[in-house]
Amino acid sequence: xxxxxxxxxxxxxxxxxxxxxxxxxxxxxxxxxxxxxxxxxxxxxxxxxxxxxxxxxxxxxxxxxxxxxxxxxxxxxxxxxxxxxxxxxxxxxxxxxxxxxxxxxxxxxxxxxxxxxxxxxxxxxxxxxxxxxxxxxxxxxxxxxxxxxxxxxxxxxxxxxxxxxxxxxxxxxxxxxxxxxxxxxxxxxxxxxxxxxxxxxxxxxxxxxxxxxxxxxxxxxxxxxxxxxxxxxxxxxxxxxxxxxxxxxxxxxxxxxxxxxxxxxxxxxxxxxxxxxxxxxxxxxxxxxxxxxxxxxxxxxxxxxxxxxxxxxxxxxxxxxxxxxxxxxxxxxxxxxxxxxxxxxxxxxxxxxxxxxxxxxxxxxxxxxxxxxxxx
Numbered sequence: 001x002x003x004x005x006x007x008x009x010x011x012x013x014x015x016x017x018x019x020x021x022x023x024x025x026x027x028x029x030x031x032x033x034x035x036x037x038x039x040x041x042x043x044x045x046x047x048x049x050x051x052x053x054x055x056x057x058x059x060x061x062x063x064x065x066x067x068x069x070x071x072x073x074x075x076x077x078x079x080x081x082x083x084x085x086x087x088x089x090x091x092x093x094x095x096x097x098x099x100x101x102x103x104x105x106x107x108x109x110x111x112x113x114x115x116x117x118x119x120x121x122x123x124x125x126x127x128x129x130x131x132x133x134x135x136x137x138x139x140x141x142x143x144x145x146x147x148x149x150x151x152x153x154x155x156x157x158x159x160x161x162x163x164x165x166x167x168x169x170x171x172x173x174x175x176x177x178x179x180x181x182x183x184x185x186x187x188x189x190x191x192x193x194x195x196x197x198x199x200x201x202x203x204x205x206x207x208x209x210x211x212x213x214x215x216x217x218x219x220x221x222x223x224x225x226x227x228x229x230x231x232x233x234x235x236x237x238x239x240x241x242x243x244x245x246x247x248x249x250x251x252x253x254x255x256x257x258x259x260x261x262x263x264x265x266x267x268x269x270x271x272x273x274x275x276x277x278x279x280x281x282x283x284x285x286x287x288x289x290x291x292x293x294x295x296x297x298x299x300x301x302x303x304x305x306x307x308x309x310x311x312x313x314x315x316x317x318x319x320x321x322x323x324x325x326x327x328x329x330x331x332x333x334x335x336x337x338x339x340x341x342x343x344x345x346x347x348x349x350x351x352x353x354x355x356x357x358x359x360x361x362x363x364x365x366x367x368x369x370x371x372x373x374x375x376x
Contacts, residue, residue, distance in 0.1 A: 006290045006366045010283045013275055018363040020271070026336025027368045032167070032195055032313050032359035033340050035218035037268065044267045045220055048260035061259045068259075071266030074273065079193070079227050080203035084247035087226045088262050089254060092194040093120055095210035095226035098252045099190070100128040102236035105158060112157040116141045116350030118167050121192060125161065133157060134349070140306060141169060141350055145177045152185040159188040162206075164196035168342045168351055170288060170305045170313030170359075172200055179205035188232050197225075198272055200281055200310060207232050213261065216284075218361065219268035220261040226252055275362075283362045284312035291358055291369050298373035304355060312364070315342065315355040324354035327376070335375040 008014070020038040028036055051060035073083035089095045107129030113122065115134040125132050136147035143162065160182055164175050175191060182189040183205065191206035198216030202209060209227040213219030228236070228249045238251035272280065289307060291314040296303040300319030305311075318324050328341035339358055344351035360368060 006293065008283060008286045008290060008366065010279050010362070013279050013283055014363045014365070017275065017361065021363075026332075026338060027371060028338045029358050029360045029364065029368060029372060030338040030340055031218075031361040032215060032357060034214045034221065035216060035361050037218055037220060037264065038271060040271070041219060041264045041267045045260045045264040048263045052260070057259070064259065064263055067266055068262055071262070071269060074266070074269050075225055076227060078197065078202060078269070078277075079209040080205065081209070081227050081229060085227050085229055085233070085249055087228075087249050087253035088257065088265075089210075089224045089226050089252070090222055090257070091224040092192065092210050092212040093124070093224075094254075095224050096121060096124050096190075096192070098226060099208060099210070099228070099236075100124060100130075102238045102252060103128075103232075104237050105130060110157045111159050111161055112151070113161040114141065114143065114163060114166075114173070114350075116163075116166055116169070116347045117161070118163055118192070119346055119348060121161065121163065122349075130158075135160070135162075140171050141166070142171055143173050143178055145174055145181065148178060149181050152181055152187055156185050156187045159190055159207075161190045161192070163192040163194075164202065165199065165311055165313065166347065167195060168347045168355060168357070169315055170309055170311040172196070172309065172311060175202075175206065176204040179207075182207075195313070198277075198280070199284060199312065201277075213265040213268065216361070217265065217268050217272055219265035220258075222258045223261040223265045225265075228252075280362055281310070285310040287360050287362075287364050287369075288312045288314055290366055291360070294366070294369040294373050295358065295376075299376040301356070301376055312361070313357065313359045315357050317353065317355055324356050327356060331372070331375055335371070337372055337375055339372075 021036050072086040076082050076086045110131045112133050112135050136144040164173050179189050188207040190208040193202050193209050193211040197211040207229045213223035214221045233249045242248050242251035288311050292303045292307045301316040304315040324341045331337040342357050343354045
């Protein structure tokens with residue numbers, strides 16, 4: 001390993017991102033759980049909450065209408081859709097729940113998903129009465145595109161659900177290729193972008209994209225988005241239809257909501273665009289590569305992902321006899337390092353044991369990674 005191997009691009013981006021936020025209490029290496037909001041986002045949320053106290057909640061919401069519509073447009077652009085295709089919800093899970101409730105597919109309808117699918121997603125698919133069939137994958141849990149093509153040609157499912165980047169493993173799925181195959185065979189692709197929006201490119205041609213605010217976009221908690229192309233939106237039957245002057249997908253947008261959080265998300269998305277999504281992705285991918293070099297083998301921990309995977313998420317298998325939950329707690333209390341302990345219940349179809357997840361945002365440094373390696 002040489003110093004050249006660990007050089008990171010766009011230090012100016014990292015410094016600007018760091019300066020725009022409150023000073024962290026320690027080393028925050030947990031953006032896959034919840035990123036740090038900027039001062040501007042925090043102030044925007046507080047400003048709207050104050051407006052609610054001054055004007056009344058619904059009047060304040062109306063005054064923010066233009067900003068929220070701009071946000072729908074920008075978020076739609078990030079996923080390759082229009083403002084009319086975007087609904088604000090409370091979380092990624094709330095988005096999937098709203099979608100399934102309105103789709104009203106017959107019990108027993110076959111859908112395809114990864115063997116390593118996020119357990120709550122699987123639970124919601126099954127609770128909707130759907131029969132979940134596993135996609136073929138390679139040794140890294142990545143969808144086998146050739147096998148999918150054969151499957152779609154022979155006996156297509158009603159839709160394919162694909163988690164773009166998993167919660168337990170920083171591997172990027174071939175979503176663009178999957179979307180192209182699904183479209184060619186008339187099968188909708190539903191993309192869980194909770195770990196990918198703001199992290200890797202999500203404008204890939206999926207028919208449905210849902211995500212959350214609090215992770216890589218660095219917006220507030222309690223906010224999410226559901227984006228649905230018109231061909232799928234036309235198949236949905238919400239309990240209450242949207243008003244005639246609004247796009248149909250807005251029927252899935254909860255009326256009683258944390259509007260201040262939605263305002264904060266719109267500001268956070270604006271900051272993401274101002275930073276340059278390509279630059280953000282390049283910095284995050286470089287951080288992931290550096291993390292895997294620095295952390296693999298540290299105190300006997302081993303990296304799960306391929307070294308060159310273009311994500312900032314790195315997961316570590318523990319040495320024999322080392323408790324991941326206790327390690328996560330020790331890192332936090334003794335060293336001020338924030339990470340996630342991910343147990344096998346998170347993805348029981350793929351995980352064989354717990355892992356420690358490390359996920360710096362663009363302000364992360366090689367010094368942070370070396371401090372973690374030393375603390376392990």
